[in-house]
Amino acid sequence: MNASGTWKVGALAEASGLTVRTLHHWDTIGLLSPSRRTPGGHREYTEDDLARLYQVLALRSLGLGLETIAACLDGGVDPTRLVRDHLAGVEAALASLTTLRERLQHLDAELTAGRAPSTTDLLDALQATGAAAVPERTQVLRDRLDADQLRLLQDRATAVGPAAHYLLEVEWPELYRRADRLRTAGVPPTDPKVRRLVARMDELSALFSGGDTATSTAVRGAWRDAPQAMSGERPGSTEGWGDLADYVDLAREGAPE
Incomplete structure (x- = not known):
């Protein structure tokens, strides 16, 4: 650590067990960028940067990819x-x-x-x-998907590994919550912020459905019809999520409000 309380990239790499090349790459892709630069352009990492580094390493240890980690941290999860x-x-x-x-x-x-x-x-x-x-969410899906579709979801979740729990139990519901906050704030569904959230929803849907359209449609129907069970929210906290489903569909289609 420097006298100013910051870390040069080499010192941070040594302390964290990473390589300088890795930290440079993470800076390039926006995953972990230093808050400061010296007049000569050298990277200097602050305590806030170290806190983010810890979060990145913690999530990576659970098997999440760098893009997913960036989306989660930038989304405030x-x-x-x-x-x-x-x-x-x-x-x-x-x-x-x-x-x-x-x-x-x-x-x-x-x-x-x-x-x-x-x-x-x-x-x-x-x-x-x-x-x-049977867990409520599982029962909701059983009511809407056939045996082959349920097996597909299970196989895909197994293939994803430890990250599946996070993606299904934390990130996916959080994406819906954030979309609902934008909806209630009056942000139009065509706004880029909304479109990015929906794009991530669809990315997760493709990840767990293997791109099977019928399965994805059935899962979306479950979110529309039984948001409390799918999100794990407390009773009454998902009121208005039917309107949210329409809002998300408009964002997906790029149609005017």
Whole structure:
């Protein structure tokens, strides 16, 4: 660190474990640009730049691409939300598996002892598998997509890897929220800010549908008809999202308001 409290690119590269070439590239693509330059044109990174670097590295460690990371950070999405949501999902999955393990062990003990499991034991085990408690979003999609389309979404999500959780649970709903804020502020759907949001929505749709038009259309219908379930928002917070769906369609088509 310099006496002025800034970092030269070489020092920052050494401290972060990155290469100078990587930092130069991230500056070129706008992912991490230094806030200051010396009179001679040399890069100087401030504490705010270091905070952004930490966010970039945290998101990259979860498998997100550089373009996605840039879109998330520039859109004001808090990276801590990603970590907390992901952690909550992992903990919930562990709790469910622990419950299932205990109930299956009980069934195994009963059968080994030559006793027929009770109806209660069987129903408890069935519930623990998740067959009796389907998440609301999953049920909404099952109501609108056929088996092949559901399998396609699952396969694509698996292929995306760890980033799928973030893209589906955090970024996609946030894109809709930001579009709704622009709509309620009176920004026309043809405004470039709105068009960029919708373009990102469509990019995510193509990522998870593999470009299958019928599947993408069905998922859009789910967002239109059941925004609370799809976004995970609290009851009442998605009022007016039917109008938002029309607004997004106008932005997508480039039609006048």
